[in-house]
Amino acid sequence: MTAQPFPVSEIVASRRPHRKDAARNYDALLAAAREAFAEHGAEASLEDVARRAGVGIGTLYRNFPTRRHLFESVYAGEVNDLCRFAEEVADREPWEALTAWLHRFVDYTVTKRAIREALDGESEIFLACRESMYAAGGPLFERAREAGRARDDIAFDDLLRMVAGITATNFLDDAQRDRVLSIALDGVRAGR
Amino acid sequence: MTAQPFPVSEIVASRRPHRKDAARNYDALLAAAREAFAEHGAEASLEDVARRAGVGIGTLYRNFPTRRHLFESVYAGEVNDLCRFAEEVADREPWEALTAWLHRFVDYTVTKRAIREALDGESEIFLACRESMYAAGGPLFERAREAGRARDDIAFDDLLRMVAGITATNFLDDAQRDRVLSIALDGVRAGR
DNA sequence: ACTGTAGCGGAGGCACCCCTCCGTTTCAAT
DNA sequence: ATTGAAACGGAGGGGTGCCTCCGCTACAGT
Numbered sequence: 001m002t003a004q005p006f007p008v009s010e011i012v013a014s015r016r017p018h019r020k021d022a023a024r025n026y027d028a029l030l031a032a033a034r035e036a037f038a039e040h041g042a043e044a045s046l047e048d049v050a051r052r053a054g055v056g057i058g059t060l061y062r063n064f065p066t067r068r069h070l071f072e073s074v075y076a077g078e079v080n081d082l083c084r085f086a087e088e089v090a091d092r093e094p095w096e097a098l099t100a101w102l103h104r105f106v107d108y109t110v111t112k113r114a115i116r117e118a119l120d121g122e123s124e125i126f127l128a129c130r131e132s133m134y135a136a137g138g139p140l141f142e143r144a145r146e147a148g149r150a151r152d153d154i155a156f157d158d159l160l161r162m163v164a165g166i167t168a169t170n171f172l173d174d175a176q177r178d179r180v181l182s183i184a185l186d187g188v189r190a191g192r
Numbered sequence: 193m194t195a196q197p198f199p200v201s202e203i204v205a206s207r208r209p210h211r212k213d214a215a216r217n218y219d220a221l222l223a224a225a226r227e228a229f230a231e232h233g234a235e236a237s238l239e240d241v242a243r244r245a246g247v248g249i250g251t252l253y254r255n256f257p258t259r260r261h262l263f264e265s266v267y268a269g270e271v272n273d274l275c276r277f278a279e280e281v282a283d284r285e286p287w288e289a290l291t292a293w294l295h296r297f298v299d300y301t302v303t304k305r306a307i308r309e310a311l312d313g314e315s316e317i318f319l320a321c322r323e324s325m326y327a328a329g330g331p332l333f334e335r336a337r338e339a340g341r342a343r344d345d346i347a348f349d350d351l352l353r354m355v356a357g358i359t360a361t362n363f364l365d366d367a368q369r370d371r372v373l374s375i376a377l378d379g380v381r382a383g384r
Numbered sequence: 385a386c387t388g389t390a391g392c393g394g395a396g397g398c399a400c401c402c403c404t405c406c407g408t409t410t411c412a413a414t
Numbered sequence: 415a416t417t418g419a420a421a422c423g424g425a426g427g428g429g430t431g432c433c434t435c436c437g438c439t440a441c442a443g444t
Contacts, residue, residue: 019411022421043235047401056423061403154375157364162372165361169353180354183346187379211441214391237431248393253433 015073017063026063028053033074042071072125078108079129086136095149098140099185102159105137106167106181133160151190159188207265209255218255220245225266234263264317270300271321278328287341290332291377297329297352298359298373325352343382351380 016026032052036044046067050060064070085104089097134156141159144150166184171177208218224244228236238259242252256262277296281289326348333351336342358376363369 058423158372161361161363162358162376165357166354169357171353176350180350183379184354184376187375250393
């Protein structure tokens with residue numbers, strides 16, 4: 001809501017090194033990790049991440065002392081994007097805003113494979129991310145509910161986990177994924 | 193539909209050894225594998241499976257030459273149970289029969305963690321399992337649709353993948369899982 | 385009870401991954 | 415251009431998992 005709304009983005013940005021080569025490697029590692037996590041889940045090989053980034057394994061460990069640091073950084077980056085997107089859709093029609101946000105939620109690839117674990121992560125950053133995400137998406141849900149477009153016997157957490165589950169599943173193609181998501185969301189609509 | 197409706201059960205049973213000790217080990221391995229797959233997904237350590245079963249690693253490999261053999265056997269066993277259950281509910285009210293079957297689907301633990309992969313498996317057994325499952329559950333869906341209880345713009349495959357996704361996700365507790373499943377199924381109900 | 389054989393278990397070779405440590409390289413401030 | 419400090423990369427030690435192979439065990443048929 002303010003200029004720097006999400007503490008998460010600061011945490012991540014603050015870790016980025018100042019020297020040019022170091023910064024480039026840092027970015028390459030994050031991008032490589034995003035790919036690797038998307039493909040293999042949170043257990044992806046860190047040596048593979050370093051290889052993809054074209055960087056020595058030592059460099060990976062200097063930037064991200066543990067697997068958790070790396071994973072959290074990738075995750076936080078996506079959460080951050082998601083939070084920004086919530087602002088973008090804030091002035092659309094309530095139900096439309098909610099579903100647009102949820103579809104964006106689905107698009108995040110790391111999230112796709114790893115969000116289930118992340119939803120139960122207990123570290124400081126995971127908690128912060130979850131809070132940010134709830135702060136961003138919760139009001140959209142609330143608004144849809146007040147407009148009589150969403151049923152009021154479920155919690156935002158229920159909704160998010162439902163979508164996360166569908167998101168994490170393999171489908172024949174993207175069309176099927178969207179179709180299934182729409183069906184499930186129809187269950188969330190008010191008026192049966 | 194006939195006395196031995198599911199080819200899958202024969203495949204699995206035919207592999208069970210005749211000698212007493214061997215049969216005991218075979219069963220112990222299947223049970224251990226079911227546990228291990230449920231906990232760690234399809235990538236569970238085979239040495240761990242052997243340890244759980246109280247059996248040497250060599251014995252595991254004699255009974256199940258590859259990881260895929262073991263996984264398929266566990267999976268086929270559960271599919272088989274599921275198929276039987278479809279017969280049990282066949283004479284209930286259409287919508288109730290369908291949801292009862294889907295809830296049972298949710299209960300299978302191996303399935304829970306691994307069905308996403310399995311839904312895309314291309315081996316002969318996976319195909320046979322999928323076919324059996326569709327043969328068992330499809331008619332339930334069809335019947336609910338004909339009774340005007342389920343919408344007709346979605347496929348049984350859509351429904352199954354939706355439920356599988358929700359099934360594979362972590363929830364705070366079983367109550368939340370059931371709640372979310374009900375919401376999603378409401379999207380499948382006919383009449384908005 | 386005897387005995388041939390199916391079945392057993394685990395040592396060991398190979399591969400991969402984790403993470404640390406340190407000699408070498410590269411940046412950027414002067 | 416010089417130079418000190420920051421950053422680099424990858425070798426290597428320890429761990430775990432995969433799978434094979436073969437000497438030992440115990441079942442079941444006579």
